[in-house]
Amino acid sequence: MIGAQILLECLKREGVEVMFGYPGGQVLPIFDKLYDADLKFILTRHEQGAAHAADGYARATGKVGVCLATSGPGATNLTTGIANAYMDSIPLVAITGQVKTFLIGNDAFQEADVTGVTRPITKHNYLVKDVKDLARIIREAFHIASTGRPGPVLIDIPSDIQLQDTEFIWPEEVKMRGYNPTYFGHPGQIKKAAKIIAQAKKPIIYSGGGIITSGANQELRELAEKIQAPVTWTLMGIGGFPATHRLSLGMLGMHGTAYANHAIMEADVIIAVGARFDDRVTGRTDTFAPGAKVIHIDIDPASISKNIRVDIPIVGDAKNILGELSEQLKKAPDTSDWIKTVEGFKKKHPLKYKDDGRLKPQYVVEQIYEATKGNAIITTEVGQNQMWAAQWYKYDHPRSFISSGGLGTMGFGFPAAMGAKMGCPDKVVIDIAGDGSIQMNIQELGTCVCNKINVKVAILNNGYLGMVRQWQELFYKKRYSQVCITSPDFVKLAQSYGAVGIRVDRKEDVRPAIDKALSTENTVFVDFHVEPEENVYPMVPAGEAINRMIEGLA
Amino acid sequence: MRHTISVLVENKFGVLARIAGLFSARGYNIASLAVSETLDPDTSYMTIVVEAEDEKVLEQIKKQLNKLIDVISITDFTKKEHVDRELVLSKVNCSAKDKDKLEVVLKKYVAKIIQHKGDVAIIEAADKQENIKQLLEVLNKFGIKELVRTGRLAISS
Numbered sequence: 254m255i256g257a258q259i260l261l262e263c264l265k266r267e268g269v270e271v272m273f274g275y276p277g278g279q280v281l282p283i284f285d286k287l288y289d290a291d292l293k294f295i296l297t298r299h300e301q302g303a304a305h306a307a308d309g310y311a312r313a314t315g316k317v318g319v320c321l322a323t324s325g326p327g328a329t330n331l332t333t334g335i336a337n338a339y340m341d342s343i344p345l346v347a348i349t350g351q352v353k354t355f356l357i358g359n360d361a362f363q364e365a366d367v368t369g370v371t372r373p374i375t376k377h378n379y380l381v382k383d384v385k386d387l388a389r390i391i392r393e394a395f396h397i398a399s400t401g402r403p404g405p406v407l408i409d410i411p412s413d414i415q416l417q418d419t420e421f422i423w424p425e426e427v428k429m430r431g432y433n434p435t436y437f438g439h440p441g442q443i444k445k446a447a448k449i450i451a452q453a454k455k456p457i458i459y460s461g462g463g464i465i466t467s468g469a470n471q472e473l474r475e476l477a478e479k480i481q482a483p484v485t486w487t488l489m490g491i492g493g494f495p496a497t498h499r500l501s502l503g504m505l506g507m508h509g510t511a512y513a514n515h516a517i518m519e520a521d522v523i524i525a526v527g528a529r530f531d532d533r534v535t536g537r538t539d540t541f542a543p544g545a546k547v548i549h550i551d552i553d554p555a556s557i558s559k560n561i562r563v564d565i566p567i568v569g570d571a572k573n574i575l576g577e578l579s580e581q582l583k584k585a586p587d588t589s590d591w592i593k594t595v596e597g598f599k600k601k602h603p604l605k606y607k608d609d610g611r612l613k614p615q616y617v618v619e620q621i622y623e624a625t626k627g628n629a630i631i632t633t634e635v636g637q638n639q640m641w642a643a644q645w646y647k648y649d650h651p652r653s654f655i656s657s658g659g660l661g662t663m664g665f666g667f668p669a670a671m672g673a674k675m676g677c678p679d680k681v682v683i684d685i686a687g688d689g690s691i692q693m694n695i696q697e698l699g700t701c702v703c704n705k706i707n708v709k710v711a712i713l714n715n716g717y718l719g720m721v722r723q724w725q726e727l728f729y730k731k732r733y734s735q736v737c738i739t740s741p742d743f744v745k746l747a748q749s750y751g752a753v754g755i756r757v758d759r760k761e762d763v764r765p766a767i768d769k770a771l772s773t774e775n776t777v778f779v780d781f782h783v784e785p786e787e788n789v790y791p792m793v794p795a796g797e798a799i800n801r802m803i804e805g806l807a
Numbered sequence: 808m809r810h811t812i813s814v815l816v817e818n819k820f821g822v823l824a825r826i827a828g829l830f831s832a833r834g835y836n837i838a839s840l841a842v843s844e845t846l847d848p849d850t851s852y853m854t855i856v857v858e859a860e861d862e863k864v865l866e867q868i869k870k871q872l873n874k875l876i877d878v879i880s881i882t883d884f885t886k887k888e889h890v891d892r893e894l895v896l897s898k899v900n901c902s903a904k905d906k907d908k909l910e911v912v913l914k915k916y917v918a919k920i921i922q923h924k925g926d927v928a929i930i931e932a933a934d935k936q937e938n939i940k941q942l943l944e945v946l947n948k949f950g951i952k953e954l955v956r957t958g959r960l961a962i963s964s
Contacts, residue, residue, distance in 0.1 A: 372825060373832045377876040380821070397876060431817060433880045555870035558863065 256384045256415040257282040260348070261290045265392040266423060266497070269319050271295060271310065271675050273303035276351040277323020278363060279350030282415035295675065295704055300327050300662035302668040304334020305694065308343050309669030313630055314676035315468070318346040324350045325363030328409070329370065333662060336374040338405040340461060340659025342487060344398040345369075345405035346391075353413040354382060367409045376404030384417040389424050396427040403466060404554040430803040434552060438569035438577060446524075446548045446565045447581035453522035453593040454616025456482040459505065459534075462489030462658065463527015463551060463571050466653045470494065472535050472575035473526065479579055481588040483595050487515040487528050488643055496628075496647035502595070506534040507793045508640040511602035511802055514793070516595050518800040526550045527571045530560040531659070536799035552573050602653055602804065604644055606787070612636070612760050614783040618645035618649045621683060621711060624767045630655060630673050630680040634666040634690030636720035638713045640789040642685040664693025670708040671701055681709070681771060688714040688740045698750040701776040709770045709777045712743060715785045723788045727803070743780040752776040809838055810865050811884040811891060814853040817877040818844060824873055826853060835859070835868050837959025839893075850879065854960050884961050891961035894933045895943075900927035900950035909949060916929045916942045927952065 254262065260283060271293040276284045287294055297303040300322040307318030318338075322331050327347040338345040346753070352361040368380045377397050379390045385411070394406040418513040445634035450456060464473050465484075470493050475486050477500050484494045485502040494501060517523065523545045529804040530533070535541040538560055549556075549563040550571055557566040567574055606615040618641050621629070627647055639656055648654045655673055657665040670684040684691075691712050701708060713719075722736040744754030753775050757766045763781065770777040790805030816822050823842060830837050836858035844851050859865040865885070901909050901923065909928060912918060916939075917939070918932035932942055936959065942944050943951070 368821065369824070372821075372828050429876060432876045553874070555867065555874055559867060 254385055254421040255291040255418050256284065256410065257286040259384070259387050259419070260391065260410070260415070261286050261292060262389055262421060263423070264292060264319065265290075267317070267391070267395045269317070272319040273297055273306040273310075273672065274321030275303055275323070275327060275431070276348060277327045279324040279352060279412040280327075280415070282323065282412060283321065283350070295671075295700060297668065298699045299694065300330035300618065301664070302671075302694050302697045302700065304331045304345070304347065305337065305662075305665050305668035306697075307345055307347075307670035308334060308338045308665075309632060309655055309672030311338070311343050311345055311672075312669070313652055313680075315652065317346055317395055317674070318672065319346050319348070319759035321348045322350070323363065324352055324367070325365045327363075328367040329365055332374065335371055335405045335407065335505050337657050337660045337662045337665060339374045339376065341657065342403050342466060343405065343565060344403040346394050346398050347405060347407045349407065349409050351411040353410045354411045355413070357411065360397070365697070367407065371407045371441050371638050372723055374405070375407050378407040378409070380409045381411065381414050383596060384414050384419045387414065388422060393429060398434065401432075412563045419582070435554070435568050436552075436570040436573065436803065438550070438567040438574035442565055442567045442575075443574065443577050444665070445582055446567060447578055449522055449546055449548065449565065450480055450524065450578075451582060451584050451586055453480070453482075453586045454588070455594075456480060456522040456524065456588060457517050457520040458482050458484040459486070459523055459525045459528055460484060460490045460493050461487040461526065461528025461646050464490055464493030467527060467571040468651070469527070469572035469575050470651045470677045472572055472579065474498070476575050476579045478481045479582060479594060480585050482524070483516055483592070485509070485517060487531065487534055487658070488656060489658040490528060491643060491656075492648040492651045495649040497649055504643055508644065508789050508791065509799075510604050510644075511804055512598035514791070514799045514802060515598045515602065517545075517595070517714070519797070520545045522720065523547045526575065527552070527636055530555040534799075535560060536793050536797050540798035586756065587648050602791075606790075610760060612758065612763070612781065612783050614641050614715070614781070614787055615645045616760060617711060617713060617763055617781050617783065618642055618685060620763045620767055623684070624647045624764065624771060625681055625683070629653070630670075630677060630685050630755060632656065632666040632670040632673060632682065632684045634684070634686045634693075635661045635663045636644060636687050636688065636690060636718065637715075637723065637787075637789050638685050638687040638719075640720075641713065644789075661761050663690040667694050667708075667710060668692060670695050670710070671697060674706050683709045684710060686710055686712045688712055688716065689718040689738050692740065695746070698747065698752055698776065702751040707774060707776055710779065711767075712778060712780045712781050713783050714743070715783050715787065716740075717785060720789070722786070726786070726788070726792070727792075743778050747776070747778040752778060754778045754780065756780045756782070808859060809856055811854065811856050811889075811959055813882040813884065813961060814855060814872060814955055815845070815879045816851050817879065818849050818851045819853050819877060823853075823960070824850070824878045825877060826855075826872070829871055829875065833867075833871060834845050835864070839956075841958045841960055845902060854958070856959050875899065882963065884963070887963055889961050889963045891935065892933050892961050893936065893939055894931070894956050894957040895939055897930045897931055897932070897943075897946060898953040899946050900926060900952060902926045905949065909951055914944050918942060
């Protein structure tokens with residue numbers, strides 16, 4: 254078998270159903286074999302779109318996303334998508350062509366040191382130098398990408414290796430002496446944690462993306478109900494605990510709910526699960542949750558005590574550790590007073606916006622929630638659209654909210670929606686976008702229409718790069734510098750690609766437009782011309798303690 | 808504070824770049840680095856002297872290194888009995904009449920003249936950090952023309 258065939262055979266054996274990518278000079282042998290292969294390939298309009306689509310596919314399904322690009326510019330175009338997956342611990346395998354082995358280092362046409370470029374943004378990467386190593390490398394790549402704390406792995410394959418012939422040997426086992434993720438929590442640590450929880454008066458659960466990766470949502474719910482602790486989550490943790498649950502506090506942090514931020518600051522025990530105390534969550538770390546004992550459950554030992562001092566670290570997989578912890582808890586603490594306090598926070602500081610009859614972005618998101626009955630997969634771009642999508646749609650299911658958390662990549666949501674739809678064809682998939690972000694990967698309209706990937710895009714069009722404008726308004730004396738952005742006529746643009754475009758200017762037209770979009774068998778852009786200078790509240794100014802919020806309308 | 812750690816790695820191309828890249832990306836400082844194959848040609852030892860202002864930073868360095876797939880194990884010598892040595896080669900001004908004087912000085916250290924040509928002696932020293940430091944001060948009085956050092960090597964005892 255030649256290298257290109259080995260690659261495709263390995264992908265098949267790894268259970269890959271679809272890959273996203275773009276051809277080019279140094280991947281011609283692969284595309285030639287792909288011509289006959291039983292593998293769905295989605296030709297995107299830009300390699301960045303392919304990486305984000307593979308990422309969206311992975312987030313929606315839990316499987317490894319795969320993208321493919323040629324050497325040089327093809328590969329460097331993937332890098333934003335790879336970095337995005339790295340920051341959010343998303344299993345991704347990126348395959349790139351490379352110039353022939355004897356040309357490497359010669360500044361050959363379309364050559365770039367791609368393993369060098371991607372070293373700090375991948376969990377691991379490979380340059381294949383011998384075709385005999387190819388099957389093992391692919392096997393290892395999928396293993397590394399999907400186990401432990403997941404992440405992207407890149408395989409750079411020179412084009413001469415793709416053509417070399419060798420016997421195909423599928424390695425049944427993966428053996429790497431330097432890679433042994435810990436799955437089972439230390440029993441002594443779990444016992445200690447149970448003891449602290451049993452004595453807690455004001456416990457809170459702070460959950461992150463690890464709940465979703467680990468599939469621990471049921472265990473999380475059981476623990477929360479057993480100990481009667483309110484649950485707050487990070488942006489990545491959205492959907493890990495039902496938003497409509499009585500114990501839910503919504504998202505915390507910079508644009509979290511005020512009640513979640515107040516609650517965590519007053520808690521006496523924080524049970525952090527699959528979250529990493531990111532600066533958008535903690536605000537000023539020296540003022541964060543001063544009275545709390547911290548139990549931190551995470552599969553990555555390096556996440557523990559990185560930003561916040563942890564009292565009880567438990568390294569391992571959230572699912573089995575939460576299960577163990579619930580089992581260990583013989584006696585649940587009495588938290589009835591605490592729950593009353595938290596209910597008080599909720600009443601005193603609800604999430605709100607001023608409904609004055611004008612077209613508000615928050616209203617659009619609420620209406621999307623109503624129209625889809627909370628059953629859609631929502632992807633987002635980055636900025637205000639992302640925060641409103643996080644705040645005003647209630648996510649009850651894991652993998653229903655797909656957003657660029659760590660890297661904050663504008664242009665992520667649309668290709669990610671495409672990937673999510675490919676993975677979950679029976680789901681309604683909606684990208685909640687801004688007029689700035691959508692223009693960063695708008696070329697993927699072509700991919701959607703061509704492949705009949707019926708995603709819907711709700712553009713919250715305010716004529717600004719809204720989040721930056723908000724910062725300039727609040728912290729730079731309203732000196733709006735390069736945040737006013739013009740857009741094409743999105744309706745005509747959608748139509749020119751063969752998609753459907755709808756423009757909405759009035760509040761009363763919101764719901765009919767959403768209903769029409771949902772019942773249209775095509776990619777639909779709905780261009781909502783919303784209030785231009787609406788802000789996202791609450792907001793914790795950078796470097797402040799997280800209970801020192803600007804609440805907007807008080 | 809300086810800490811010596813020894814990192815056992817897969818002997819593959821790019822491993823040094825991964826380690827060096829991790830240090831620069833996360834803002835850690837390397838004071839010295841020595842790399843060489845072990846008895847098993849598939850693995851190498853990297854002896855790294857790191858600058859870490861506190862335990863927390865050192866812990867993070869070790870944890871982050873451990874995440875690299877090609878890192879097999881890490882030994883931290885901070886709280887471990889060990890011996891360490893550094894090899895130094897130095898060209899020192901030394902006329903024929905000064906040679907005896909220099910040899911007397913070198914006797915206090917694990918050091919010797921390995922070549923003497925004209926007015927220049929090449930000295931080899933393999934000693935503990937504090938001795939190397941002292942020796943260099945002494946040699947400076949003769950006049951050091953050139954100096955190369957391996958950085959620290961350590962082994963548990």
